[in-house]
Amino acid sequence: MSRFEPNLRIPGPTALPPSVREAGGRQMVNHRGDEFRAMLRRVEAGMKPYFGTEHEVILLTCAGTGALEAAVVNVLSPGDPVLSVSMGAFGDRFAKVAEVYGAAVTRLEVEWGEAAVASDVRVAAAAIPGLRAVLLTHNETSTGVTNRIGELAAAIREVAPDALLLVDAISALGAVPFAMDEWGLDLVVTGSQKAWMAAPGMAMAAVGPRAWAAAESARMPRFYLDLKRHRDSAVNGETPWTPAVAVLYQIDEGLRLMQAEGDGVFARHEACANMVRAGLRALGFALLAGDSVASRTVTAARVPEGLDWKSFNAEVKARGLVLAGGQGKLKGKIFRVGHLGSVTTDDVLAAIGVLEEVAILQGLEVQPGVAVTAAQRALVATRTRQAVPA
C-alpha cells in the first residue's frame, strides 16, 4: 500500500474534495423551498461561464447518457437526417441513441485515437440532404482525444447552416475553456462526476435558442428528460421531478471551489495531462492519442505486447492506484488514466511513481526515477509556459 485512500485515476467518478464530501452528507431540504431555489439558481448561473453561454443551463437527474438522450429527443423527430461524428465508444453511443429514437443516422467514423478533421466533417455534412443535426463529441472518454469543436462547428456551418449542433461535452467541460455561444453550438451536455468534482447523478444541458425552437416541433417522445418541462420549472427555481438534492449540494460546493481557483482549473488540468503523458512515455508506453489532439482529462496508453496486464494492474491496484481499462473495441488493448476534477499534480506524480515502481518490479527495463523525473520536467515546463503572459 502506498496510501490510505485510493488514487482514483479513472475518468469519472472522480475523487471528491473534502468539502464536497461534506456537502454530500448534508441533511435534506424541501426541494420546493427557498433554500433549494437559491441553490438551483446559483448552480445554473455558475455553470454558464464554463459552457461559455448566456443561455439556459438545465439540471437533469440522470447520468451523462441520459443527457445524451435528452439532447437527441428534445430537438429531433423520427426520420430526421442526422450526421454522427464518432471517434470512440461514447460517440457511438450518441449515434445509437439517435437511431433508437428513429433518426436517420449517417456515421462518420474517425479512427479511434484520432480527432475528427474539419474538412472530412464538412464533406460528410454537405452530402446529407436536409441535414437536421450533427452529433459531436468534445472529449472522447474512451480514447483520450479532444476535438476542436469550434473548427468542426465552423466547417459544418459553411455547408449546413441550419443543422443543429449537439455536443457531448461530458468529460472535459469545466476542465478546459469552452465557448458554446461563440462557436454557435445549440445543445451541450456534461455530467456531475467529471470536472465538477461531485458524485454522479446529475447532468447539465445548456440549450440555445435554435434548440428551444426545434423543441417546439420535435416529435421524438419524451417525458422524464423533457427539457421544456425543466425550463418551465426552473423559472420558479424548481425541477419538474424530485432532483438528486445531495448531488446538487456537491455540484454547488464543487463550483465554489472552481470559482475560487479561477483559470487555475484549466492550468492544473493542462499540467496534470502533460505530466501523465511524459511519465507514461518515459515508461515506454505508447500513447493512443497524438499530442495535438490529446485530452487534458484522460489519457489512454497501449498495453505493450508481452506485458501481462492483469498481473501488472493487480500490483498497481494493490498500491492504491485505480486505473480504467479499455472500452468497446479497445477492451484489453489499452488502459486509461483519468486526470480531471479534483486531480492535483501531487496525485499524478504519485500515480506515475506507482506505475514506475510496478514496471521495474515486473521486469520492464526502466531506471528508477526516469518516469517521475519526466513527469516533474513536464510539470515545470508547463508551469513555466503558463506563467508567461500570452
Add this chain to the structure above:
Amino acid sequence: MSRFEPNLRIPGPTALPPSVREAGGRQMVNHRGDEFRAMLRRVEAGMKPYFGTEHEVILLTCAGTGALEAAVVNVLSPGDPVLSVSMGAFGDRFAKVAEVYGAAVTRLEVEWGEAAVASDVRVAAAAIPGLRAVLLTHNETSTGVTNRIGELAAAIREVAPDALLLVDAISALGAVPFAMDEWGLDLVVTGSQKAWMAAPGMAMAAVGPRAWAAAESARMPRFYLDLKRHRDSAVNGETPWTPAVAVLYQIDEGLRLMQAEGDGVFARHEACANMVRAGLRALGFALLAGDSVASRTVTAARVPEGLDWKSFNAEVKARGLVLAGGQGKLKGKIFRVGHLGSVTTDDVLAAIGVLEEVAILQGLEVQPGVAVTAAQRALVATRTRQAVPA
C-alpha cells in the same frame, strides 16, 4: 424556533438518519470495481423482501418519474390499449407518460381522496378489448390514499388475465407490507428518497417474468431507461451507465437500518400515521382520506374555510416544521404531512405540538394539549394493538 434542524414533514425527500448522512459523504469508488459490485448486489438482494418478490430489482439513476417512464416504455408499444386507474396527481402523471409514448390510454378517474374500488376497476378493464396493461398507484402521494393493490390486481386478473400490471409504489413501498409476486404484479417501482431514507436520485424497479417477456416485443423507444440493458449489466454487478454512487451508499445504509429494525419499520409507520390523523382531527382539520384507505406515509388535510393558510404556514415554518402543499387541482385546498422513511413518533408529536401552538396563536378554538394528547393516545392505542399477537 422550536428546534435546530427542520422537522422535514414532506412526503420526500425525507430526513436522513445520521449514518445515512455519513454514507452520503463517502469518497467515490470505481463503479466498475469490486467494492461497487458487492454494494449493488447487496442492495438488489436487500430490496426484494420489501417488494415481496423473487425477481430482479433494477437500480436506475433517476427520480421516481423516470421509473414510471421505465415501467411504461419497456413493456408497451405505441397503440397498446392501456387502462389508467388514477386517484390523484401521480396517477395522472403515470397516464400522461403512457400517452406521450403513444399508448391508447383509457382513464378510470377516482375521486381525489378516495381509493379505487375493485369492482369498478374490473368493469373498466373488461370494457377494453385487448387490454395490454393497467397502470396502478399503490400510494397516491398527492392525496394520502393507499390502494389495496392485491384486491385490484385480483379483480383485473378475472377479466384480463394477460394484462400487465404496472404499479407506482414509489411513496409507500418499504413502509408497509407489499407482496408483488403473491399479488401477481409485473412491474413495481419505488424511489430512494421515500421509505428508504436516502437522498433522491435513484429509483428501483422490480420486474417479473411477464414484464421481461413483454420487453422482448415492446416497441416504445428507450435507451437510458432500458431495463434490459440494466439487467445485462447487473449480471456483472454493474449498471450500464454511471450510477449515482453516493445515493447508492445511502440506500445501502438505509437498508441496513431497516433490516435491523425488522417489522418495526411497518409498526412505526402505522403509529406515526395514526398519531398524525388523531392530532390533525383534534385541531379541527378535516382529513381528505377516510380511515379505511388512509396512507401510512402521507396525510392530507383540508385547509379550513377562513383560515389564512399562508400566514398559518409561515408561523409553522418559523418553528422549523416543513409541510407540503397541495398538488394539481388540490393546490391551495389542502396541506400534506409526510411521515415516512426516518420518521419517528418523536418527530410526529413535535409536529403536532407546533401545529397546535400555531393554531391557538392564530385564534383557532383549541385548548392547549388537546392535539398532543390525541396524538399520544393514538400512539398508545396503536402500540397496544401492535403488541397483541395476531
